[in-house]
Amino acid sequence: MKKLVFTLFTYLLLTSCTPSSDKVTVTWNIKLNHPVDNEVYIVGNQDFLGYWNPNQVKMEKVNELHWTFSHEVAPEKLLEFKFTQGDWKYQAADKNGTERHNDEFLVPQKDTTFHLLIEKWTDGKDNKTTGQITGEVKYHQNFHIDGLLDRDIIVWLPPSYHAATNKRYPVLYMHDGQNIIDPKTSSFGVDWQVDETCDSLIKKGMLEEIIIVGSYCTADRTEDYGDTEKGKIYRKSIAANLKNFIDKNYRTKPEKQNTAVAGSSMGGLVSFMIAWEYPETFKGAICMSPAFKYEDFDYIESIKSDPKKELLLYIDNGGKQVDVVLQEGVDKMSSSLKTKGYKEGEDLFVVIDKQARHSEGDWAKRFPSAIQLFFKK
Structure with a gap:
């Protein structure tokens, strides 16, 4: 068995002699330096870990200083997790009070x-969100599509939108809209900063003025963004329902060459799927750390026999956390696309940053180069 390097806090790893099977039991026993008044939650990258909802998966209290949680998990699954007191303001920290990375x-x-030993918790004061909203945003709450949970939509307007009343603008559609503009709504208190990025690039004359539309995720995120029946409805809702709504209510350039889609992780996967299924509607897709292949899922095989489509495709990945697992799918997809006739540097761009983590902050760093490929002035 490979040696596991784990740096969450002080820890002791114990393994039983249970033989290999389809599922194994993973147990987290945590010890606190001081009792807390709140419940303790585990939060992570799987549904059984609440998929990064900080107050969904409550740990069992053994006594004031000890908490535990167990779950059956398939071997070889990569888990990421943290611990909170039900709010990202109060999450496990090191002895200096600094929150730990995933x-x-x-x-x-x-x-x-x-x-695991948790030495301190962030106190809600030093754990401030970074960034702010730059420019004007509009909110459309409880956007409804039959067959899907209602979701909020955020729309960022470019600097000249109100002054240049006859001007029309390209549109970038993005998934996980709560994470792209407003740090207060972002799952981890850090947003993609697409507002600051685009505002800066526009003012420097390096980017066309564009409208950004962010579709919030819901509790059905995995199904919505996956190759599922709900996923089909979601993909059509972006390409048809949401696009028609935006084109009707904002001064857009609705043509294919002025419309793109972007996202990360499962959002990177669904961005590709939307562009691939609706190439007459979208110029292309920005797919950051995309989940093309993971566990038993392999989207590359699903489109293996499809011919090349007239699309511009940007695909990237980091080199840490879950991106390590996703790299195989990125490599396989890149190779498959080249076999179809895509040429790297022309209609296919692949970027790998081995130092980057699977996080909004790292996607934000790569976003400026990606967006300029689609809407460079």
């Missing part, structure tokens, strides 16, 4: 128990 481990073939 930590990870690859589930081994045997039952595993982790004993």
